[in-house]
Amino acid sequence: MSANIxxxxxxxxxxxVRGPIENxxxxxxxxxxxxxxxxxxxxxxxxENVYRREVERIFHxxxxxxxxxxxxxxxxxxxxxxxxxxxxxxxxxxKDGSINxxxxxxxxxxxxxxxxxxxxVNEFICPYHQWTYDLKGNLIGVPFRRGVGGKGGMPKSxxxxxHGLRRLNVTSHRGVVFASYRDDMESFxxxxxxxVLREFEAxxxxxxxxxxxxxxxxxxxxxxxxxxxxxxxYHATLLHTFxxxxxxxxxxxxxxxxxxxxxxHGVMASAKSETKNIGAAxxxxxxxxxxxxxxxETRFMDFVQEFDSPWSxxxxxxxxxxxxxxxxxxxxxxxxxxNGPDEFIMKWTMFGFEGDDDEMTRHRLRQxxxxxxxxxxxxxxxxxxxxxxDGMRRVPDKHHLVKLDPATEAGTSDxxxxxxxxxxxxxxxxxxxxx
Amino acid sequence: MLxxxxxxxxxxxxxxxxxxxxxxxxNAAYAAxxxxxRLIDWVEMFTEDAFYVVISRENADHGLPVGLxxxxxxxxxxxxxxxxxxxxxxxxxxxxxxxGNLQVLGEAPDGAIRARANYVLIQVLYDRPEAKLHQVGAxxxxxxxxDGALKLAERRxxxxxxxxxxxxxxxx
Numbered sequence: 001m002s003a004n005i006x007x008x009x010x011x012x013x014x015x016x017v018r019g020p021i022e023n024x025x026x027x028x029x030x031x032x033x034x035x036x037x038x039x040x041x042x043x044x045x046x047x048e049n050v051y052r053r054e055v056e057r058i059f060h061x062x063x064x065x066x067x068x069x070x071x072x073x074x075x076x077x078x079x080x081x082x083x084x085x086x087x088x089x090x091x092x093x094x095k096d097g098s099i100n101x102x103x104x105x106x107x108x109x110x111x112x113x114x115x116x117x118x119x120x121v122n123e124f125i126c127p128y129h130q131w132t133y134d135l136k137g138n139l140i141g142v143p144f145r146r147g148v149g150g151k152g153g154m155p156k157s158x159x160x161x162x163h164g165l166r167r168l169n170v171t172s173h174r175g176v177v178f179a180s181y182r183d184d185m186e187s188f189x190x191x192x193x194x195x196v197l198r199e200f201e202a203x204x205x206x207x208x209x210x211x212x213x214x215x216x217x218x219x220x221x222x223x224x225x226x227x228x229x230x231x232x233x234y235h236a237t238l239l240h241t242f243x244x245x246x247x248x249x250x251x252x253x254x255x256x257x258x259x260x261x262x263x264x265h266g267v268m269a270s271a272k273s274e275t276k277n278i279g280a281a282x283x284x285x286x287x288x289x290x291x292x293x294x295x296x297e298t299r300f301m302d303f304v305q306e307f308d309s310p311w312s313x314x315x316x317x318x319x320x321x322x323x324x325x326x327x328x329x330x331x332x333x334x335x336x337x338x339n340g341p342d343e344f345i346m347k348w349t350m351f352g353f354e355g356d357d358d359e360m361t362r363h364r365l366r367q368x369x370x371x372x373x374x375x376x377x378x379x380x381x382x383x384x385x386x387x388x389x390d391g392m393r394r395v396p397d398k399h400h401l402v403k404l405d406p407a408t409e410a411g412t413s414d415x416x417x418x419x420x421x422x423x424x425x426x427x428x429x430x431x432x433x434x435x
Numbered sequence: 436m437l438x439x440x441x442x443x444x445x446x447x448x449x450x451x452x453x454x455x456x457x458x459x460x461x462n463a464a465y466a467a468x469x470x471x472x473r474l475i476d477w478v479e480m481f482t483e484d485a486f487y488v489v490i491s492r493e494n495a496d497h498g499l500p501v502g503l504x505x506x507x508x509x510x511x512x513x514x515x516x517x518x519x520x521x522x523x524x525x526x527x528x529x530x531x532x533x534x535g536n537l538q539v540l541g542e543a544p545d546g547a548i549r550a551r552a553n554y555v556l557i558q559v560l561y562d563r564p565e566a567k568l569h570q571v572g573a574x575x576x577x578x579x580x581x582d583g584a585l586k587l588a589e590r591r592x593x594x595x596x597x598x599x600x601x602x603x604x605x606x607x
Contacts, residue, residue, distance in 0.1 A: 211499065213490075213491075213501025214493060215491070215599070216598045217598060217599035217600070218598055218600060218601065220601060239524060241522035245522060293521065293522075295510075295517075296510035296514055296517075300514065350501045361500070365501060365505045366505060366506075368502070368505055369511075369515070373599045373602045374602065374604070376518050376522070376523055378602070379602040379603070380523060380524045382602040383524060383602060386601060387526075
């Protein structure tokens with residue numbers, strides 16, 4: 001077999017319940033990448049076994065996963081529910097001020113004990129049998145541990161200290177908190193690489209964050225489509241009429257589609273320009289461009305320059321579960337929570353900075369209409385990704401094209417008419433997945 | 436003890452009933468405009484300085500201001516309608532807004548009428564069999580009269596269904 005063919009073990013519980021014929025079919029499934037990086041097979045997005053391996057090797061593998069903002073946990077005892085891949089975790093601020101990330105799964109009978117989205121507690125008590133954990137996940141109480149009247153109870157050898165919640169490796173950079181299942185992780189700065197780190201630090205510039213609210217929605221598509229959509233500057237000038245009409249992004253704008261050395265992270269960046277500067281030929285190509293449209297609330301598209309950056313818009317895709325949105329002055333975190341190959345959940349955390357006056361906060365909230373599940377652009381992206389997943393699920397075992405910008409095989413490109421960043425992501429993905 | 440027979444009390448009760456009916460009819464017309472996707476008609480149901488926001492119960496309960504849709508003037512409500520009609524791409528769909536449990540909470544001396552009502556938004560996509568309950572929530576409203584007619588000076592749509600199914604393409 002050539003190197004681009006790989007076997008992924010079928011799930012063992014399926015083997016047991018299914019008959020031998022289906023077993024054989026499952027075992028015979030071969031994951032063949034068709035040629036080079038310019039064509040992506042649909043099974044990458046639709047296959048249950050591929051998804052299971054992604055959870056193991058990517059979300060629970062050597063990656064830093066976004067879990068929350070320190071601004072959401074200002075006081076000891078504060079907690080938020082979050083996710084690493086599909087796995088429910090709790091992020092806590094312990095009494096000593098440290099931030100801890102633990103699995104939301106009681107070691108006793110596996111109950112997801114924390115049900116509130118956020119709150120403040122002294123300890124976590126599993127409601128089923130009241131096993132109790134401190135804010136770092138140490139098991140500190142087991143009711144009737146010695147039984148009643150000398151009968152029952154836990155074995156004498158049961159040592160609480162050996163049965164805490166599964167604790168994850170935690171790091172925090174400029175108030176943004178990440179967790180990893182691996183203890184041998186590189187530093188966050190090394191993980192991002194210098195160029196993507198620079199963009200990260202342009203948004204998280206040291207000012208204290210102020211959370212303005214959340215959105216949550218589920219999307220009927222594969223989680224990687226969200227990364228790809230933000231590594232695909234080509235779509236932005238074509239799908240998003242709104243963006244183009246009002247000059248936020250047009251073909252020919254100064255722009256950059258950056259990737260890190262590994263190919264897993266990316267930053268789509270552009271500088272706002274006036275639509276009157278667009279040439280007639282470019283307008284013709286951009287079917288989305290419509291002459292003479294104007295907003296009544298003109299303040300909406302104002303850009304207050306508050307960042308040390310040449311870009312008015314940056315969309316950073318931080319592998320594997322974080323998008324940082326800096327769309328002029330509307331700032332947001334988007335956290336990807338995969339839920340099988342065909343669905344994922346997005347949790348958005350919109351923020352501003354301590355010190356924003358009322359008018360600046362209002363400006364951020366007004367500009368927030370661009371993004372999110374009801375955003376002028378956001379809702380279009382959600383719809384487009386759904387269309388893609390429908391296309392892949394309903395015509396099985398095909399592949400599709402990412403051939404734009406052949407001059408760059410995979411990596412950073414300074415033209416918007418490029419899919420080189422998507423190819424870079426798949427170069428990395430194939431390496432991690434062994435396919 | 437309330438003397439229900441006195442003319443004064445009867446007039447007050449009739450006024451309240453008429454106002455209740457007027458707000459009810461307003462809400463029915465509002466739902467019809469959205470169900471028929473007559474968005475420019477929807478815009479005209481607001482005052483010039485209107486505030487319209489669609490906000491999760493999670494945010495509202497925590498005093499966080501972020502809305503799915505956030506408009507602090509009729510100009511922005513107009514831009515929302517205009518953008519949806521002229522620029523935005525989404526799959527075709529039918530919507531039903533069901534508004535009920537209206538409570539008229541009071542009329543201030545300046546004429547502002549506070550009210551609330553529950554709403555249910557049902558969405559049908561052309562290629563799916565089910566009519567899905569897309570959003571459940573409550574309107575927290577302030578009405579004012581403009582040339583005698585009721586208009587919304589404020590409608591805060593606080594939704595309970597925190598996890599939105601893909602996207603909210605049209606207003607509630």
